[in-house]
Amino acid sequence: MSITETSPAAAAEASIPHIGHWIDGAVVASTSGRTAPVYNPATGAVAAEVALADDAEIATAIASAVRGFEVWSQYSIAKRQSVLFAFRELLNARRGELAAIITSEHGKVLSDAAGEIARGLEVVELATGFPHLIKGAYSENASTGIDVYSLKQPLGVVGVISPFNFPAMVPMWFFAIAIAAGNAVVLKPSEKDPSAALWMAKLWQEAGLPDGVFTVLQGDKQAVDGLLTSPDVQSISFVGSTPIAQYIYETASKHGKRVQALGGAKNHMLVLPDADLDLAADMAVNAGYGAAGERCMAISVVLAVEPVADELIAKVQERIAKLRIGNGAGDAQGEPDMGPLITGVHRDKVSSYVDIAEADGATIVVDGRNFSVDGLEDGFFFGPTLLDNVPTTSRAYTEEIFGPVLSVVRIESFQEGVDLINSGQFGNGTAIFTNDGGAARRFQNEIQVGMIGINVPIPVPVAYHSFGGWKQSLFGDAKAYGVHGFDFFTREKAITSRWLDPATRHYTENRGINL
Numbered sequence: 001m002s003i004t005e006t007s008p009a010a011a012a013e014a015s016i017p018h019i020g021h022w023i024d025g026a027v028v029a030s031t032s033g034r035t036a037p038v039y040n041p042a043t044g045a046v047a048a049e050v051a052l053a054d055d056a057e058i059a060t061a062i063a064s065a066v067r068g069f070e071v072w073s074q075y076s077i078a079k080r081q082s083v084l085f086a087f088r089e090l091l092n093a094r095r096g097e098l099a100a101i102i103t104s105e106h107g108k109v110l111s112d113a114a115g116e117i118a119r120g121l122e123v124v125e126l127a128t129g130f131p132h133l134i135k136g137a138y139s140e141n142a143s144t145g146i147d148v149y150s151l152k153q154p155l156g157v158v159g160v161i162s163p164f165n166f167p168a169m170v171p172m173w174f175f176a177i178a179i180a181a182g183n184a185v186v187l188k189p190s191e192k193d194p195s196a197a198l199w200m201a202k203l204w205q206e207a208g209l210p211d212g213v214f215t216v217l218q219g220d221k222q223a224v225d226g227l228l229t230s231p232d233v234q235s236i237s238f239v240g241s242t243p244i245a246q247y248i249y250e251t252a253s254k255h256g257k258r259v260q261a262l263g264g265a266k267n268h269m270l271v272l273p274d275a276d277l278d279l280a281a282d283m284a285v286n287a288g289y290g291a292a293g294e295r296c297m298a299i300s301v302v303l304a305v306e307p308v309a310d311e312l313i314a315k316v317q318e319r320i321a322k323l324r325i326g327n328g329a330g331d332a333q334g335e336p337d338m339g340p341l342i343t344g345v346h347r348d349k350v351s352s353y354v355d356i357a358e359a360d361g362a363t364i365v366v367d368g369r370n371f372s373v374d375g376l377e378d379g380f381f382f383g384p385t386l387l388d389n390v391p392t393t394s395r396a397y398t399e400e401i402f403g404p405v406l407s408v409v410r411i412e413s414f415q416e417g418v419d420l421i422n423s424g425q426f427g428n429g430t431a432i433f434t435n436d437g438g439a440a441r442r443f444q445n446e447i448q449v450g451m452i453g454i455n456v457p458i459p460v461p462v463a464y465h466s467f468g469g470w471k472q473s474l475f476g477d478a479k480a481y482g483v484h485g486f487d488f489f490t491r492e493k494a495i496t497s498r499w500l501d502p503a504t505r506h507y508t509e510n511r512g513i514n515l
């Protein structure tokens with residue numbers, strides 16, 4: 001399935017593919033004259049250009065979604081469910097194609113791209129059971145002769161704005177449930193890896209979704225602002241960095257929309273002296289360097305309660321030495337452990353945080369700066385980096401780095417660890433490694449974080465629970481997927497009803513009929 005069918009003049013001249021929008025069931029070439037480069041991060045080459053929508057394109061996309069909603073919201077539950085099942089089957093059968101697209105634009109290794117799809121698929125599977133989750137409730141005889149019941153109806157056109165790091169999973173968190181509940185979705189993917197969204201749009205069409213119910217609007221801030229301010233868009237689901245999440249929350253709320261805006265993170269792993277240090281080291285390496293650290297649930301800080309820091313750091317260092325970094329698509333040696341970062345600009349930003357940590361007095365145990373892969377010298381690679389004795393006043397500690405940089409902070413007690421975690425601006429995920437159930441129980445009770453792992457480093461909840469952090473990691477009160485997802489994408493009506501008993505008495509009595 002080609003995802004680059006359109007080719008406006010500029011892209012044609014440069015002989016690179018043009019990635020357009022998906023509107024009314026077709027790929028639509030942009031006429032805005034504005035585009036952004038899409039890289040292959042492993043080679044550093046520009047692989048395509050993506051459309052950046054202008055106001056006319058935004059209006060066309062939203063108008064199509066309004067029409068799509070009118071059609072889709074009238075489909076019976078059974079018909080909607082059959083489309084959901086078809087989408088699930090197609091996605092399951094063809095997930096390899098999608099993984100290859102993700103790796104080519106994001107850079108993550110293929111098995112990780114497949115893992116992202118598997119987690120998204122979980123939400124699609126949950127969504128196939130939507131009839132049970134959008135049922136209303138009925139109270140008979142709430143007052144004499146009066147019944148009270150509720151309906152859950154779709155919102156209308158809903159906007160989804162997604163980040164670069166999960167170009168398939170994060171959109172699936174929202175669109176599967178939104179569509180199941182009868183809404184029409186306009187997805188604004190990240191302009192850094194926009195092709196996965198187009199591929200999924202075509203899949204929806206194959207599954208039988210009517211045109212206009214799933215729209216892909218490519219773009220940047222202009223497209224986002226168009227969604228935030230349009231009176232035809234009823235809600236916004238956003239995932240991305242904290243400053244933008246806050247902007248989205250404030251702007252969309254001001255325009256009367258329902259908003260869920262998930263932001264950044266700085267996830268700590270607290271290692272108590274009684275923990276299994278081999279397990280903790282394995283998990284720190286997987287959770288710190290997997291996807292090159294570009295995960296909102298990545299572990300970026302290890303709080304080592306003394307006296308275990310030296311031993312733990314040695315174990316982590318041993319494991320780092322065995323990591324192979326290369327093209328996420330694989331090479332002659334098979335699949336590497338870690339791919340490149342998303343762009344050269346981002347790689348340089350990650351590098352600058354290591355400079356900051358060093359200047360602030362941290363010890364550089366493993367230095368990933370100036371790292372390159374043979375034959376891929378222009379790729380956006382950054383080596384796994386391990387920092388020790390990171391001062392908690394350093395910006396390298398307080399801010400999100402979003403790269404393969406693991407910082408160790410040595411502490412003296414469980415309580416010092418809890419206090420440090422609770423003093424941070426973020427509250428997305430955290431983990432404790434211990435064999436002491438009482439300590440773990442106290443941790444889950446006292447920690448001010450939305451998702452907690454106990455001897456589990458990346459505690460992303462399964463689809464039938466919900467995903468969301470606390471503090472600067474989530475603006476709004478609705479988490480992603482699970483029951484929260486169905487509540488977010490429906491609105492309830494409560495009906496109080498009285499019928500005369502029997503309703504037709506006057507009619508029948510006048511005609512001499514006895515009921």
Ligand code: NAD
Pocket residue numbers: 161162163164165166170188189190191219220221224225239240241242244245247262263264265295296400402428469473
């Ligand atoms: P980002 O905030 O730069 O971009 C996210 C989306 O917002 C993109 O679609 C982008 O086009 C748009 N955007 C960017 N700047 C904008 C602006 N000024 N105005 C309006 N829209 C704008 O985030 P990113 O770099 O794509 O993704 C990485 C970030 O996402 C990290 O901070 C990571 O922690 C976070 N993230 C959080 C979660 C979570 O569940 N909490 C999940 C994944 C990623």
